[in-house]
Amino acid sequence: MPLLGAIEAGGTKFVVAVADVNDPDTVIARKSFPTLDGPATINQVINFFDQFPDIAAIGIAAFGPIDINPQSHTYGYVLDTPKRGWSGYDFLGAMKAWRDIPYYWTTDVNGAGWSEYVSGAAKDVENVVYLTVGTGIGAGIIQHGQLLSGNSHPEAGHIMMRKHPKDQYAGHCPFHGDRCLEGLASGPAIEERWHESAKSLPDDHLAWEIEAEYLAQALVTYTTILRPDRIVFGGGVPHREILLPMVRESFAQQLADYLPVGQLDKYIVHVDHGDNAGVLGCFYLAKSLLVY
Incomplete structure (x- = not known):
């Protein structure tokens, strides 16, 4: 069963989750943990997703500023941020090094906003x-x-x-x-x-x-x-x-x-979606990368 992954990357905490590709509104598994520095936090992200070999795509909605321009040499990086251990960190590159699948890389507010557009207040x-x-x-x-x-x-x-x-x-x-x-x-x-x-x-x-x-x-x-x-x-x-x-x-x-x-x-x-907005947006954006 193909799965979708979600990474809601906040400055205070990370939320990771998976859903069935045919039912992105229903969370199958979910975990949250405090945001540490880049490598330590991504290690926890990977440990969670290692439980699910059938993940087809992952949506990442990250605190910023981040580089979302695919033509940029720092695409996928967290840029200068007061969050210790994250400035200049290649977030997307670390995930691709773990598993080379499609990733939708965007901001935390874009992820939450997209969920409201698809199935919420808008x-x-x-x-x-x-x-x-x-x-x-x-x-x-x-x-x-x-x-x-x-x-x-x-x-x-x-x-x-x-x-x-x-x-x-x-x-x-x-x-x-x-x-x-x-x-x-x-x-x-x-x-x-x-x-x-x-x-x-x-x-x-x-x-x-x-x-x-x-x-x-x-x-x-x-x-x-x-x-x-x-x-x-x-x-x-x-x-x-x-x-x-x-x-x-x-x-x-x-x-x-x-x-x-x-x-x-x-x-x-x-x-409408409250605290679930970011995770749902990640699922929806991840699914948009898949062609059936």
Whole structure:
């Protein structure tokens, strides 16, 4: 029985899994473990997949930045990253050295976004922005059924922002400080600013007004440039139910009826697949490499 493999490669933990090629929505086996350095982590990945000799293809959705340009001499590598032991690591090359099968190599947000496009919150549209807001902020962008990439993958978490007038925070991003979306609105930015995690802040805290304004500002930018049919939110921060209604309200104010986007509770939505989004996306992308 041919199998599909999934590697959801996060900066904090790795999730590896297998599924039947004819039923990629059902996980047969799954394991997670903390992310160590490159060689040590990939050794654990290989130990897991060694149990399954019939794997036909593997989807890899990795934390970045990574090189996804097949014409580049560092294609398949993790590029400069603060994650210790990963900068310049040939992730894809290590997997190919283990077993030379087809691999779909992409970013973590592309993997999760693809699952929402195929069978989740965006399954009925063709143009999607999947935005994750957690330890970092990133976007998987799908246009006319294709993952968007240019010279490399988008870095939508590092667009420049206008600061909220009530916000005195210096910013979390080591590159842009308080000038980019990730520096102002990621989970660590919230915790550093308020000395409390997003999970524990009360609903009436000023934090949510500021967070909603920043996320809405970003969505206006994505909307005017990309004109998606739907924007899907994933990651830990949007788990707070107070947030998305406030984002929609701020988005409407900032867009100011400039473009038609339809009903906002259908345009700006929560992820459907939750914590399974990355693994499912890897299965779907791996299956797309196989020809029957």
